[in-house]
Amino acid sequence: MGNSLLTTLLLLVVGVGFARFTATRLARWAVPAIVLELAVGFVLGNTVLPFPQIRPLSGLMELGVLTLFFQVGLEVRGGLLGSRPAAVLRTVLLSALTPLLAWWPLQQAFDLEPAVALLFVAALSATGTGVTLRVLAQRDALNTPSGRLLVGVSVLDDLPAIALLTLALVLGSRVGPGPGLRGLVLGVLVAGASFPLSRWWVRRHGALKPDPLGVILLLIACSWLGEFTGLTSLLGALWGGVLLGRLAPMAEASTEARELRSSLALLSDVFLPLYFIGVGMRIELSTLQQLASWQMAVVLTVLAVPLKLICGLGISRRDQAAGVDRWVVVFGLIPRGVPGLVFASTALGAGVISPLQYSALVLMVMVTTVLGLLLLGQRLQTLSPSAQAAES
Numbered sequence: 001m002g003n004s005l006l007t008t009l010l011l012l013v014v015g016v017g018f019a020r021f022t023a024t025r026l027a028r029w030a031v032p033a034i035v036l037e038l039a040v041g042f043v044l045g046n047t048v049l050p051f052p053q054i055r056p057l058s059g060l061m062e063l064g065v066l067t068l069f070f071q072v073g074l075e076v077r078g079g080l081l082g083s084r085p086a087a088v089l090r091t092v093l094l095s096a097l098t099p100l101l102a103w104w105p106l107q108q109a110f111d112l113e114p115a116v117a118l119l120f121v122a123a124l125s126a127t128g129t130g131v132t133l134r135v136l137a138q139r140d141a142l143n144t145p146s147g148r149l150l151v152g153v154s155v156l157d158d159l160p161a162i163a164l165l166t167l168a169l170v171l172g173s174r175v176g177p178g179p180g181l182r183g184l185v186l187g188v189l190v191a192g193a194s195f196p197l198s199r200w201w202v203r204r205h206g207a208l209k210p211d212p213l214g215v216i217l218l219l220i221a222c223s224w225l226g227e228f229t230g231l232t233s234l235l236g237a238l239w240g241g242v243l244l245g246r247l248a249p250m251a252e253a254s255t256e257a258r259e260l261r262s263s264l265a266l267l268s269d270v271f272l273p274l275y276f277i278g279v280g281m282r283i284e285l286s287t288l289q290q291l292a293s294w295q296m297a298v299v300l301t302v303l304a305v306p307l308k309l310i311c312g313l314g315i316s317r318r319d320q321a322a323g324v325d326r327w328v329v330v331f332g333l334i335p336r337g338v339p340g341l342v343f344a345s346t347a348l349g350a351g352v353i354s355p356l357q358y359s360a361l362v363l364m365v366m367v368t369t370v371l372g373l374l375l376l377g378q379r380l381q382t383l384s385p386s387a388q389a390a391e392s
Contacts, residue, residue, distance in 0.1 A: 128337015
């Protein structure tokens with residue numbers, strides 16, 4: 001048993017190392033490590049390490065994703081709206097509503113059940129915040145008006161997408177009886193009550209000073225409660241981040257905030273690559289040998305790109321005059337990245353989608369992530385140093 005576990009861990013770690021090493025060689029082509037980790041996982045899962053063999057480890061591997069959504073929750077505050085709140089809200093609204101236009105075409109083209117169509121719409125609504133922000137940071141564009149607006153939009157953009165995912169799981173889950181309406185109501189009530197209670201606690205006892213163990217306990221407890229009540233562990237982790245931000249308010253540049261971000265980033269860096277390897281391992285070779293999966297992937301990709309391009313309408317002429325580049329924002333929203341993969345694997349685990357539909361979704365996420373990062377990188381490169389100086 002011990003040797004088998006160590007062999008499995010060794011294969012996973014070697015796979016992550018190979019993907020990261022290859023990603024550095026392909027950086028000029030905007031191929032992120034996440035795509036290579038998926039490819040390595042696909043090879044492992046269909047050769048020497050089938051996914052059922054690592055299923056007992058899947059809960060631990062999900063810790064990286066939960067940490068990521070916990071970090072998103074920490075960032076959900078008024079500061080995300082920045083100096084142009086109207087532009088952020090308009091763009092988020094467009095990004096959340098325009099994917100609903102894909103509902104009818106997808107249902108008609110593939111005869112989808114309502115829960116599956118909802119899941120597809122949720123994946124189309126999502127934004128790969130992590131990969132996009134990494135490109136902005138590499139190009140020193142995070143603090144430009146375009147970068148700041150994109151940060152706010154991409155973080156808030158995932159909230160309605162998570163709500164759609166939750167609804168899809170409630171309607172279509174085939175794994176167990178599920179928590180039902182009572183569980184959902186209980187989860188919403190507990191989450192709603194936590195906010196006034198957190199304000200009372202801070203007034204009565206002062207702000208918390210959580211240590212790393214306390215943060216992890218809060219993350220796991222909120223994730224468990226979200227899963228138990230049917231709100232999904234992802235929404236529970238996000239709620240936990242929001243709750244910690246209220247219980248332990250910190251200045252953006254404070255030592256405590258930096259230490260907290262460092263601890264959470266370490267968890268993400270360790271467990272997220274393992275999660276992506278696991279996502280790739282769940283792609284069955286037989287599904288890629290069927291024309292239907294490629295047809296579905298093409299349709300999803302064709303819908304995914306223009307649905308984000310429409311979001312450019314949220315950037316007004318006044319915003320552009322203030323230094324916001326419309327194309328930086330819309331190109332940064334095209335990658336579906338981590339949320340798209342999380343939605344697909346969560347829905348597959350719950351029995352909402354089939355292995356074929358799962359493969360099509362993962363292909364769409366890979367294509368949009370690479371395409372969006374390529375377009376974003378080229379757009380940032382075309383902005384002259386003088387234009388970037390004017391933005392800042």
